[in-house]
Amino acid sequence: xxxxxxxxxxxxxxxxxxxxxxxxxxxxxRHALDRTGKWLHQHWGxxxxxxxxxxxxxAFLGSTPADQLDALxxxxxxxxxxxFELVLDQAGYWRxxxxxxxxxxxxPPPYVELVGALNAALREAGYCVDARPHVPHVTLLRNSVxxxxxxxxPVHWPIRDFVLVVSRRESDGMHYDVIRRWPxx
Ligand code: ATP
Ligand code: MG
Numbered sequence: 001x002x003x004x005x006x007x008x009x010x011x012x013x014x015x016x017x018x019x020x021x022x023x024x025x026x027x028x029x030r031h032a033l034d035r036t037g038k039w040l041h042q043h044w045g046x047x048x049x050x051x052x053x054x055x056x057x058x059a060f061l062g063s064t065p066a067d068q069l070d071a072l073x074x075x076x077x078x079x080x081x082x083x084f085e086l087v088l089d090q091a092g093y094w095r096x097x098x099x100x101x102x103x104x105x106x107x108p109p110p111y112v113e114l115v116g117a118l119n120a121a122l123r124e125a126g127y128c129v130d131a132r133p134h135v136p137h138v139t140l141l142r143n144s145v146x147x148x149x150x151x152x153x154p155v156h157w158p159i160r161d162f163v164l165v166v167s168r169r170e171s172d173g174m175h176y177d178v179i180r181r182w183p184x185x
Contacts, residue, residue, distance in 0.1 A: 018167040019064045021076065021118055023056040023086075023159055024178055030054055032155045033088075036102055037140035039152070040091055044100045046144025053176055054138055058162060059119050059129050069179075072164065075121040076182050079162075083184040084110040089154035092137060093146035100141030102155065107136055114162065114184075160184055 025033055034051040041048050061072070090105045104111075115134050122129050164180040 013063075015066050016063050017066050017069075019061040019072070020057050020165050020167065021059040021061075022163055022165050022176075023058060023157075024161075024163045024165070025054060025157060026160075029155065029157045032157075033102065033138055033140070036088075036152060036155060040100055040102070040140050040150070041144075043091075043148075043150050044093065044141055044144045044146050046098065046100060046141035049140055049142070050173070053174060054140070055165070055176065056136055056138055058115050058134075059122055061122070061127060061129065064127075069164075071125060072122075072127075073180060075125050075127075076118065076162070076164065076180070078121045079114060079117045079182065081110050081114040081117065081184050083158070083160045084108050086111060086136070086157045086159050087154050088138065088157060089152060091149055091152050092135075093144065093149070095146065098143050098146070099139050100144040100146060101137040101139050102152070103135060103137040110184075111136060111159070118162070 030051055033054045037048050037054070064072075086104060086108060087106065088102045088104050090103050092101050092103050093099070094101070115136075119129050161181050161183045163178045163182070166177045166179055168175045168177070
């Protein structure tokens with residue numbers, strides 16, 4: 001059963017929301033990520049993501065009926081993961097979508113547990129989430145040319161919660177609104 005399907009056009013219908021679960025940076029981490037974006041842009045060019053949009057997607061739902069919010073909340077409520085630190089220390093580039101990103105050379109076990117538990121709960125409830133192997137990453141550049149991978153200054157991100165986000169396309173780009181938050185133990 002598929003309750004949600006993703007579209008690239010965004011959710012025009014007011015009863016539908018374009019949703020995803022994510023890690024959202026605290027202010028200090030956001031500044032550090034933004035500085036890394038500025039630095040990577042000097043190497044690889046492209047379009048920098050605005051600081052307030054920086055995040056890691058944990059599970060992507062896409063266009064979803066708004067009346068599913070309670071059911072999604074129930075899925076996220078089942079996740080039990082301790083708080084942890086994520087060290088983002090590796091720049092990466094995907095040629096197929098020209099994205100420059102910051103990732104982790106070591107994925108901590110609680111991260112794997114969090115992504116696994118959340119996606120499993122969503123799948124069990126009938127949501128259609130990405131089954132491809134998950135690569136933890138913060139998109140920093142779009143339309144980037146990439147190149148030799150430069151050594152980068154690690155960003156230490158204390159992960160204390162995860163969030164549900166609505167994605168809206170506006171004339172000046174994508175806007176993301178955090179609508180719910182789940183603290184980690
Ligand atoms: P645009 O689609 O206009 O380029 P965007 O990708 O930033 O903008 P969304 O498509 O709403 O905005 O995606 C929100 C988040 O979910 C982004 O981090 C995006 O990389 C991620 N995402 C989008 N589609 C998928 C997918 N099919 N599987 C996994 N993650 C996805
Ligand atoms: Mg997209």
